[in-house]
Structure formats: structure tokens, C-alpha cells
Amino acid sequence: MNIYSYTFRRLLYVIPVVLGVSLIIFVLFNLVAGDPTAILLGKHASASQMAELRHELGLDRPWLAQYFDVVRSAFTFDFGRSWSTKQEIFEMIKAGAIPSLTLSFPAFFLSTVLAIIVSLFVSFYRGGVVDRLVVFVCVALMSISSLAYILFGQWFLAYYLGLFEISGYESGFPYFIPYVLLPIIIWMVLSVGPDVRFYRTVVLDEIYQDYVRTARSKGLSERVILFKHVLKNAMIPIITYVLIKIPFLILGALLLESFFSIPGLGSITLNAINGSDFPVIKAMTILSSIAYILFSVFTDVMYCLVDPRVRLK
Amino acid sequence: MADKILDVKDLVVQFNTDRGVVTAVDGVSLEVFKGRTLGIVGESGSGKSVTALAIMRLIPHPPGIIKNGVVKFRGESLLDKEMVDMRKIRGNKISMIFQEPMTSLNPVFTIGNQIEEVLELHQSDLSKEQRHKKAVEMLSLVGIPSPEKRIKEYPHQLSGGMRQRVMIAISLACEPDILIADEPTTALDVTIQAQILELMKKLQKELGMGIIMITHDLGVVAETCDDVAVMYCGKIVEQGTADHIFNNPRHPYTKGLLESIPSFDATTGDAKDRLPTIEGMVPSLFELPEGCSFQDRCSKCISQCRQPQEVLALKEVATGHAVSCFNHY
Numbered sequence: 306m307n308i309y310s311y312t313f314r315r316l317l318y319v320i321p322v323v324l325g326v327s328l329i330i331f332v333l334f335n336l337v338a339g340d341p342t343a344i345l346l347g348k349h350a351s352a353s354q355m356a357e358l359r360h361e362l363g364l365d366r367p368w369l370a371q372y373f374d375v376v377r378s379a380f381t382f383d384f385g386r387s388w389s390t391k392q393e394i395f396e397m398i399k400a401g402a403i404p405s406l407t408l409s410f411p412a413f414f415l416s417t418v419l420a421i422i423v424s425l426f427v428s429f430y431r432g433g434v435v436d437r438l439v440v441f442v443c444v445a446l447m448s449i450s451s452l453a454y455i456l457f458g459q460w461f462l463a464y465y466l467g468l469f470e471i472s473g474y475e476s477g478f479p480y481f482i483p484y485v486l487l488p489i490i491i492w493m494v495l496s497v498g499p500d501v502r503f504y505r506t507v508v509l510d511e512i513y514q515d516y517v518r519t520a521r522s523k524g525l526s527e528r529v530i531l532f533k534h535v536l537k538n539a540m541i542p543i544i545t546y547v548l549i550k551i552p553f554l555i556l557g558a559l560l561l562e563s564f565f566s567i568p569g570l571g572s573i574t575l576n577a578i579n580g581s582d583f584p585v586i587k588a589m590t591i592l593s594s595i596a597y598i599l600f601s602v603f604t605d606v607m608y609c610l611v612d613p614r615v616r617l618k
Numbered sequence: 619m620a621d622k623i624l625d626v627k628d629l630v631v632q633f634n635t636d637r638g639v640v641t642a643v644d645g646v647s648l649e650v651f652k653g654r655t656l657g658i659v660g661e662s663g664s665g666k667s668v669t670a671l672a673i674m675r676l677i678p679h680p681p682g683i684i685k686n687g688v689v690k691f692r693g694e695s696l697l698d699k700e701m702v703d704m705r706k707i708r709g710n711k712i713s714m715i716f717q718e719p720m721t722s723l724n725p726v727f728t729i730g731n732q733i734e735e736v737l738e739l740h741q742s743d744l745s746k747e748q749r750h751k752k753a754v755e756m757l758s759l760v761g762i763p764s765p766e767k768r769i770k771e772y773p774h775q776l777s778g779g780m781r782q783r784v785m786i787a788i789s790l791a792c793e794p795d796i797l798i799a800d801e802p803t804t805a806l807d808v809t810i811q812a813q814i815l816e817l818m819k820k821l822q823k824e825l826g827m828g829i830i831m832i833t834h835d836l837g838v839v840a841e842t843c844d845d846v847a848v849m850y851c852g853k854i855v856e857q858g859t860a861d862h863i864f865n866n867p868r869h870p871y872t873k874g875l876l877e878s879i880p881s882f883d884a885t886t887g888d889a890k891d892r893l894p895t896i897e898g899m900v901p902s903l904f905e906l907p908e909g910c911s912f913q914d915r916c917s918k919c920i921s922q923c924r925q926p927q928e929v930l931a932l933k934e935v936a937t938g939h940a941v942s943c944f945n946h947y
């Protein structure tokens with residue numbers, strides 16, 4: 306079986322998984338969460354008002370029909386309208402995706418590349434002063450709360466020194482750049498600690514393998530051994546670690562977006578949760594589940610490309 | 619005699635461990651001649667692999683360090699070389715095959731890639747096509763059927779014996795002067811073992827290299843080696859030609875080893891009901907007794923053997939046959 310038919314087969318399996326996930330989402334929102342009309346209308350609503358609203362929102366339709374709504378939205382991305390703003394949810398998400406991506410994509414990309422390079426570097430000098438220092442700095446960075454970085458960045462770097470915008474957003478390239486710089490830096494500081502520690506462990510695991518000794522006995526330089534032999538083997542765990550994080554980027558960086566008033570998906574999600582805007586929360590849940598499912602397929606396909614031992618079946 | 623290509627003198631290798639410093643190789647001296655095979659025999663932990671790795675300067679540092687000694691390859695001192703120059707010798711003039719055929723190849727590269735890599739490194743005048751052609755030749759030389767097809771395969775698609783053949787192909791690709799084979803057949807079953815040894819002998823004849831054959835199997839030594847060094851606890855206890863070692867062993871440890879081989883009951887010629895073994899266990903390198911390391915397992919031990927060891931050194935008992943034992947001074 307070649308890689309294309311394997312990918313196709315795996316994608317077919319996505320359909321039943323999405324059906325199952327839709328069922329869980331339906332049960333959570335329609336059965337477990339209780340009657341949303343009470344929250345929307347407040348305590349003093351009359352029974353007839355509530356019934357009217359239930360009818361308006363389609364909540365009096367048969368459960369099966371409502372379940373199909375969830376399934377349909379998972380495939381068509383037609384999530385209906387927000388209860389609070391009455392906007393098309395798909396349009397809201399489209400508008401929110403760009404600010405989110407201008408923050409999360411560069412931040413994620415840069416921090417991943419930085420962490421991999423640093424970990425290869427410290428693995429080269431394993432056990433030495435540089436290695437110990439980097440591990441120490443990583444642990445130190447991880448021990449500080451993210452709020453401390455945000456406050457330090459906004460107050461000291463942005464307000465006091467005036468290096469960055471304190472918060473806000475402006476759409477269009479290159480106007481957004483000054484607004485996302487500081488959150489990107491904070492993102493990198495937050496992720497570099499755990500990332501370097503993870504990649505370093507992965508690389509060190511490989512460095513003590515027998516094939517590395519063979520490579521040395523062939524006369525290869527440490528640089529070639531590290532960047533060719535070790536890195537390609539280390540790619541297998543690295544791919545899992547990186548790809549599994551990407552679906553969560555869909556939700557946006559909840560904390561950073563709200564502190565920096567970036568009107569991205571994170572802010573949309575937080576506002577929806579605060580306003581009991583069920584359709585929006587549901588849409589975000591469905592989207593991130595689908596992203597997660599698709600990326601796990603993608604991860605498996607990548608394994609096949611990187612690791613010849615993985616058999617296609 | 620034939621020309622000496624490798625000369626090791628007083629090699630000392632130590633490891634820094636949590637429990638203190640261990641001397642894994644303690645004053646080993648060896649010589650390797652062109653076209654001849656030197657066997658290094660000894661029980662597990664006697665320092666055979668460490669000796670080989672030290673010659674290649676592949677001792678992991680930390681924790682290991684070559685404390686002392688001279689390694690001369692064709693008159694050049696390897697231990698004094700810059701790493702860049704040492705790399706030009708590894709895989710090119712001196713090659714090594716390892717004990718673990720299953721894990722010694724890189725799992726994510728094709729075997730062709732792994733053979734061509736060593737050619738690209740040391741024979742940079744070859745074109746890509748020539749390297750490929752040479753790699754195919756090497757595979758057929760080591761007896762891998764349909765090499766054109768096999769060259770595109772990955773290590774996991776090959777059996778242990780096939781992988782060890784690939785390792786041999788890699789190590790011989792640049793026609794080295796010395797091949798260090800560290801228990802090349804220990805992990806393989808008996809029929810494959812015989813094939814690999816046969817192959818190495820054949821290639822040695824064709825290429826004229828010197829071989830260091832590391833093993834704990836005296837059967838392998840009998841089959842392949844011209845000269846033998848018997849190691850115990852990091853030291854060579856007896857050294858000589860294969861004829862000296864098998865027909866005139868002088869050290870009680872060598873004798874013990876020979877007696878514990880089923881087919882070597884020289885006295886009666888009968889199959890023995892019970893195989894004699896050497897009593898006791900190899901002492902830990904952390905708790906070596908003063909004097910001879912073998913004293914606690916030796917039936918011929920005398921009070922002199924328990925004295926601090928200045929006097930216990932390899933001493934020639936016949937031309938080219940040396941032993942370190944007081945009983946035979």
C-alpha cells in the first residue's frame with residue numbers, strides 16, 4: 306500500500322470518529338448543560354416566554370434532529386448564529402482566526418525552532434557547563450507564573466520603556482506587528498523551558514544509541530552525526546510533540562489574547578463562555594475536535610514518511 | 619615476520635563511575651600484523667571492548683578516559699592525533715564491527731545510504747554513481763543476494779546475520795589496514811556464525827588486512843586466529859601464537875578456559891559427563907584483590923600471588939609466548 310491510499314483510508318476513518326464526537330458534544334450541550342433559556346432570560350422570565358425562546362432556538366425539536374444539526378455543522382461548518390451578537394458564527398470565526406494566527410503561528414514556529422536548535426546545541430555539550438546552565442535556566446523560566454511575564458512585559462517593557470504596544474490590535478499587514486510582538490516573546494519565554502527539556506531528553510536518548518557509535522567509527526564528525534543521524538531519529542518523537550499541539554492553537558492563546566485585547570479566537574471563546582453563548586462554544590468545541598482528529602491522521606502519515614519501520618496497513 | 623601495523627603499549631583506560639574510578643584496561647600491550655588475526659579472549663567484563671574502543675579513540679568521555687599508553691598505527695601515534703585527523707583514520711584505515719548487529723545500523727537510513735556514506739567521506743573522488751556501484755559490489759562481496767534490490771532496504775528488513783554482513787560491508791568499503799571485530803558473531807546463531815567467520819577469513823585473504831578478533835569463544839579463536847591474547851580483569855594474562863595457547867597453555871586461567879570447552883578434553887578424548895568450569899566468579903573491578911586478580915579462583919595459588927603486584931608482569935616463557943603467573947617463572 307502506498308502513502309496516498311494509506312492517507313485516504315485514514316481520512317475515511319475520520320467520518321465515524323466525527324459522528325462519535327458529535328454525539329458526545331450533543332449530549333454535553335443539550336442534555337447535561339441544562340436549559341439555556343433560563344440563563345438567557347434571567348430569573349423572572351415566565352414559562353411562556355421561555356417556551357417561545359426554546360421554540361425560536363430550535364430546542365423543542367426532536368433530539369435526533371438536533372443531533373443531526375451538530376453532525377451537519379461538523380461537516381459544513383455552518384454553525385448558525387451567535388445568541389448574543391446574532392452574527393453568523395462561521396464569519397465570527399473567520400474574522401477571529403486571523404488575529405489569532407498572526408500571534409500563534411509565528412510564536413509557535415519560532416519557539417519550536419529555537420527549542421530544537423538549543424537542545425541540539427546543549428546535547429552536543431552534554432554534561433558540561435553550558436548544558437547545566439541551560440537546564441537551570443529552563444527550570445527557572447518554568448517556575449515563574451505566566452502572569453508575572455505578562456505583567457512585567459506590559460508594565461516594564463511596554464509602558465515604562467515604551468518598547469511595545471501595551472495592548473490592542475490593528476488588522477492588516479504590517480500594522481498588527483507591533484501589537485503581536487510582545488505576546489509572541491512572552492509565548493516563547495513560556496514554552497522554551499518545557500520544550501528544550503523535552504527535546505534535550507529526546508536527543509540525549511538517541512545519542513547513546515549504538516548506531517551513533519557506528520557513525521563515529523566510520524569517521525563522521527559530531528556535527529554530521531547530530532544533524533543527520535540523530536536528528537532524523539529524534540524527529541519521530543518530535544513530530545508527535547509538535548503536531549499534537551497544533552490543534553490547540555485553534556482555540557487561540559486564551560490568556561495572552563485576553564490580556565493583550567487581541568480579538569482572536571481565544572477572546573471569542575472566552576466571551577462566549579462568559580455570555581453562555583452555547584452555539585459559539587459548541588462551534589469552537591467541534592472545530593478543535595476536528596482539528597485534533599485531522600492532526601492525529603497527519604501525525605500518523607508523517608511517521609510513515611520519517612520512520613521506515615512503520616508499516617502501512 | 620610480517621610487517622607490524624598496530625602497536626599498542628601499556629594502554630590504561632579508566633571510567634569515572636558513581637562508585638569511584640575503575641580501571642577497565644590496565645596496561646595492555648598488543649601487536650597486530652598485516653594479514654594476521656589477533657584474538658582477544660576473556661570473560662565478560664574483562665575489558666576486551668574497551669581495549670578496542672580505545673584503539674579507535676571511541677571511549678565515551680565522560681565517563682571514560684585513556685589514562686596512559688601508546689597506540690602506534692604504521693608508526694603514527696593515534697593518541698596524539700587531532701580529532702580531525704583521527705576521523706580520517708576511522709572507517710578508512712581502521713574499521714570496527716560491533717557486538718550488537720541488531721542495533722548498530724541507523725534504522726532510518728537505507729543500507730545503501732549507510733555504505734555510500736563512508737565512501738563519500740573517505741573516497742571523495744568517487745562520483746555518486748561510482749559510490750553506488752561500489753556499495754552494490756560490497757554487498758555482493760559479503761554474500762548478500764540480489765544486492766541491487768537489497769541496497770534500497772532498511773535495516774529492519776534484514777535478519778541479524780544480514781545486518782552483520784552489512785556492517786562488514788561498511789567496515790571494509792574503504793579497504794582498511796585493520797579490522798577490529800568485537801564479538802561479530804556472538805549475537806548470531808551457530809550456522810550464521812560459521813558463515814560470517816568464513817567470510818571474514820576470505821576477505822582477509824583478498825585484502826590482506828590485519829584483524830583483531832574479540833571473542834569469549836575459544837572455538838572462534840581456534841578457527842580464525844594466528845595470535846591470541848587472553849585477558850582477565852583488564853590485564854593480559856597470557857599471550858602467544860594460537861599454537862602456544864592451545865597446545866601449551868601456561869596460565870591457570872587459560873587452562874581453565876580450555877578445559878571448559880566440550881571438544882577440548884585432550885587427556886582422554888572422551889566426552890565428559892560434566893564439563894569442568896572455573897570455580898568462583900570474576901571479581902568486581904571495584905574490589906580487585908592485591909596481587910594477582912585470579913588468585914581467588916586459582917587452584918595453584920601460592921602466597922606470593924597475594925603480594926602487591928610489582929613483580930607480576932608478563933614474562934616470556936618461550937619465543938613469542940608470555941604469561942603472567944608466578945607458577946611459571
Ligand SMILES: Nc1ncnc2c1ncn2[C@@H]1O[C@H](COP(=O)(O)OP(=O)(O)OP(=O)(O)O)[C@@H](O)[C@H]1O
Pocket residue numbers: 633634635640642660661662663664665666667668669678681682717834903
Ligand atoms: N561506559 C562505561 N561506563 C563505566 N564503566 C564502563 C563503561 N564501559 C565499560 N566499562 C567498564 O569496563 C569493564 C570492561 O568492559 P568491556 O565492555 O570492555 O568488557 P568486555 O570484555 O567487552 O565484555 P563482554 O564480553 O561482555 O563484551 C566493564 O566491566 C565496566 O566496568
Ligand SMILES: [Mg+2]
Pocket residue numbers: 666667668717800801
Ligand atoms: Mg564487549
